[in-house]
Amino acid sequence: MADSLGDPGARPGRLKVFLGAAPGVGKTYRMLDEGRRRTARGKEVVVAFAEGHSRPRTDALLEGLDVMPRTTRTHRGLELTELDLDAVLERRPEVALVDELAHTNVPGGRNAKRWQDVEELLAAGIDVVTTVNIQHLESLNDVVEKITGVQQRETVPDKFVRRAHEIELVDMPPEGLRRRMAHGNIYPPEKIDAALSHYFRIGNLTALRELALLWVAGRVDEALQSYRYEHGIGGVWETRERVVVAITGGPESEALIRRAARIVARSSGGDLLAVHIARSDGLVDASPAALAGQRQLVESLGGTYHSVVGDHVPTALMEFARAENATQLVIGTRVRGWLLGSLTIRGAGETIVELSGDIDVHMVTHERAKRGRVPATPPNRLPLTRRVAGPVAGLALPVLLTMLLRGLSGHLDLNLTSDTLLFLLTVLGVACIGGVVSALLAAVTASLLMNYYFIPPIDRFTIDEANNVLALIAFAIVAATVAAVVDRSLRLGRQAAAAAAEAETLSSLASSILRGDKAVPALLERTRETFGMESVELSHDKGRMGHRAMGDGDTDSPYETRVPIGTDSVLVLRGRRLPASEHRVLTAFAAHLTAAVERARLAEVAAEVEPVKAADRMRTALLAAVSHDLRTPLAGCWAAVSSLRSRDVDFSREDREELLATAEESLAKLNRLVDNLLDMSRLQAGALNLRLEPTALAEVLPLALDALPEPAVPVVTQHLESTPQVLADPPLLERVLANLVANAVRNAPPGRPVTVSASTLALYVEVRVIDRGPGLRSADKERAFLPFQRLSDTDNTTGLGLGLALSRGLTEAMGGTLTPEDTPGGGLTMVVSLPAAPAPATEALA
Known part of the structure; x- marks a missing residue:
């Protein structure tokens, strides 16, 4: 085995990472292109491992590069190839190209992960150029799973990627990546539809792209701060304001x-x-x-x-x-x-x-x-009993101590130092009782008593020795200073306890997330409990009673506290008298209550106004649509019937059949328009009766196609038989599919079929109706689902513009969603997502 540690004195290798926002953006291509450029500069570059995925342009870049042979390992009866780490270490090139950094190695090698192989190459002084996707970073693993619904089992520690000397983001707009996918440049044809329907959705790709940009931006800021620290730069670098x-x-x-x-x-x-x-x-x-x-x-x-x-x-x-x-x-x-x-x-x-x-x-x-600045914290005053007891103790305790020391003078041999310390302890005790003012009174009293009874000459206020004068002065200063320190410590302790209690109360208030219709009553009840009140109520202007929270006791308390809430309401607390120290916390409660009241008021106003606005929009749109769309089939039917009744023209049998067919077609169109209007009114009134049951798509779609006129383009189905049943109302689902297919056929160019495919995603089944027509602009995608909206005024046969609105309403009534997507290569895809029907009991037990 080669020495994986390398030369201890050698420079560690440099790491360059091509970070991909999503699979298929071109990381491997960029890595191989980097290898060719370094080879052209005279560097010894080897391809330690590269996965081209049979992409012609990527495989073409391997030509002319030195590709290291891979090692083969057997796992569960399969022959698999891996990076030959020992061969690369023995070769010791200047640069090694290693693809798929997050890959998990086949058991049998020295390292479990490929990034650990790269770590050994770097330690041996070999520069490494590698690739990894943003979804494989350890810190983003759970986030990516929430976005895509796919768990990434292969991850790389962020700290390893961050140690790279250079990180280059390989990015591509979601629409461009989906076009690459549709053209077969990423996955083989049999995987394209599934990939476009699941991982490669527009929303997924957009979110992954933003994650990659944010991660790289954070790494840039980190590198800038590190550079300033390493170079001792304390000044400001105005990279941005x-x-x-x-x-x-x-x-x-x-x-x-x-x-x-x-x-x-x-x-x-x-x-x-x-x-x-x-x-x-x-x-x-x-x-x-x-x-x-x-x-x-x-x-x-x-x-x-x-x-x-x-x-x-x-x-x-x-x-x-x-x-x-x-x-x-x-x-x-x-x-x-x-x-x-x-x-x-x-x-x-x-x-x-x-x-x-x-x-x-x-x-x-x-x-x-x-x-100036007014202190927010009110003075922490002592209770009345201690304010009275303090001065009394300041006068009485020194006198009592003097009497005690004089009485024990024949039994105890105490000197002036001991007497001074005892008087000092007395002053400290007075400070604990009555504060600094009482302590100063005790210090003055003790000084006089010490001078008269304990400092020679005794029983006189004169002092013979200068050192006794100094001792007395020192005692007075020390007593006053220590008393002040003790008093301040006690006050700060009381304030700290009060601040801790306030912080705990406010933290409890902030942690209780109160939303919805019960936010105001819940806050009132929390206020009553926190301040120990008998009742708390919110009174509005003009005497209107708002919400109220009451305890179990008597509410006829003479004490009442009022706090303004907003501009027209007052918070009334009845019960005990609130001290000034609690008014600050009450202000915080009032601020939360003000926001809750305002949210409730806005919600009520919005709830009152929205139905009126919706009805007005509906009425205006209906009048505009009916004036044209209902008149057209009526006019056609009227003309046909009038012609047949005319005695001035002798129609042939063929002409009569054609006029009758025109009248029948106009009446059928009129009937469909009226049915759509009635269904839309039932939806908006909430009067639509549903009967949800397991429904097979392969049985519903033929019925939907039979209800349509002969389509101008063929309709192709995919994977309907192999898709699980959905939980839906069969007649309503038939209406939805009929409307969507009719809309797709109307917009499809001649010779380009409309495709209806199905796939599963977690607990849902998705039906896609795909056309290759002009598609919709991003600004029109949601507007297309509004009632009486027609995005093209050139076609007078498109009806009232209720088809898509009705389809979305029926789908949502069945617990599903209807969303538009761009068809890769041009066109529009309507995605119907419905809950999958639960498996039968026998199947579940099997």
């Missing part, structure tokens, strides 16, 4: 966000990032409800919201801006008072400008600049 706006949660932040959004709008492809600098102690200094509203505003403008922890706002803000490669920064201004303005102390704005470097800073004035 990235505008950061600093928000505080105050009312001025909305103006800043909109200003930043206008700056982004003036640049093509710019990004908007809003950042809030939160304090590292975890205590909020802004209203959570205000921040939530500003976050919603940012996201509605296409930006992203970020929260960064930092004590020094300018430094934290600039670190975030540089990490995000921001080009512009938007901050608000603050007008300082005359005292600070007269000093040389710099404000946050000046500091940010000094630290900005090559980032442009926009200092935006606003109407609240002169008002």
Whole structure:
């Protein structure tokens, strides 16, 4: 076996990946073309493994390249060929071309996956050019399965692909890829219809293409950041405008966000990032409800919201801006008072400008600049009992300690240091009871008592030794300082507990996703439970009673709290008196309730207006259509009957038969138009009776064709007998297929047959009615399904324009869908998707 580790001192090989958005876009072709170009530059290139899939243009590129022989392995009785890793390592070419990176090797080799083989080649110093599809990346495996319905069992770790020195995206528009498929350039003919019907749908290919573009774009940003880091580049590279706006949660932040959004709008492809600098102690200094509203505003403008922890706002803000490669920064201004303005102390704005470097800073004035910043957190006041007990303890406890020490002076030999520490503990105790003011009162009282009773000369306020004066001063300073620190710690602890409770409450509110008709009642009940109220009700203007949530107890409470909701509603809470500290959380609940009320109101308005609009559209379209389409068969029938009744002309037998046939045909057309009108009215009224049962397509389609006039082009069927039965109403399904086939025959060019094929997809059966006519523009595909819509005015025989609308309505009534697709090579394909009928019990047991 060759040494797979290679020369330890050799340069590792470089990896180039051709990343395909979907199968068949031309990855192998591009890889072989890359090999030919490198060979022309004098490089030693070998084709270690390439899979041409019998495509002539791809196989032609192999001519002139050095193709390594493959190794053969036996697995489950089959002879399979694989990449001969040892042969390539022994040959040690400069470049190896390895196709299908995600391939799982046949058991018996050294590695389970082909990407592991490539890893050994790179370690040996061999450059590798390889291919892989986006659906084989590990991070996108589940996403691709949801899009396509196909599980990809062969995957490659993203980190291995990201280590490539070069990644080139091989892309193709979905329509072009489907044309390649239809022309037989990807799969053999027997697989084309199945592939077009399943994996190679327009929607699937579009989604895979977007996934590939987003993944490659993320890799480009990652490579740019890595390059800047490796080269120590701290400056901003203006690859695109990235505008950061600093928000505080105050009312001025909305103006800043909109200003930043206008700056982004003036640049093509710019990004908007809003950042809030939160304090590292975890205590909020802004209203959570205000921040939530500003976050919603940012996201509605296409930006992203970020929260960064930092004590020094300018430094934290600039670190975030540089990490995000921001080009512009938007901050608000603050007008300082005359005292600070007269000093040389710099404000946050000046500091940010000094630290900005090559980032442009926009200092935006606003109407609240002169008002300063009002703290969102109300002062955390002590209860009344502690506010009274604190000063009493500040006076009484030092006196009691003095009496205790004087009484024990004959039994305990304590010095001045011990007395000082005991008085200091007393001051700390007072701080815990009544706060810093009470502690300062205790410190002054203790200082006087120590001076009179414990510092020589005793029983006098004079002090003989200077060091005792210093000790007393030090005691007073330490007592006041420690008391202040303890008081602040206790206050911060209480605020932290309150903030944690608020955060938990708001998190619980945000996690409960309330939608639909019951959103408002559910929010009212949550409000009542959270704040412990007896009842919560939503009252509208003019005394109208809205929703209400009540507890089990008595609701005759004298305390009532009112919060405005929107412009014409009030939230009324009855029960206990709410403290000021809970009003901030109540504001957040009110914001959610306002949005819920607005959504409910808009839903009601839309529900009331939509039937009127639909009826008006239907009436207008019906009048326009009836004026022509019903008149045409009536006129033909009238002319034929009038001619037959005329006594002025002696018609021959043949002429009489022709006139009778004309009258019969006109009456049949008139009958079909009336039937369509009646069926459409039943659909819209919800009065259509359904009888769903297992139905065989091979039995329904002949009946649908018999109901049509002799078609001008042949109708070809495929795979109807081998397709499972569908769950449908047979007469309605017959109407649907008859309408779709008639529409396809009408648009098919002479000599080009209409094809009706069927296939299965998961739990559904899809019927495709395919024509090779002019097709439809993308803008007309949905309009074609509206009642009384005719996309061609040149044909006066197309009827009321109800055929496609009625077909879609009947299909959806049976639990299916009807969607249009472009026929590869030109034309229109109507896809009817219906649930497959459940298998019989005997078949299921078998």
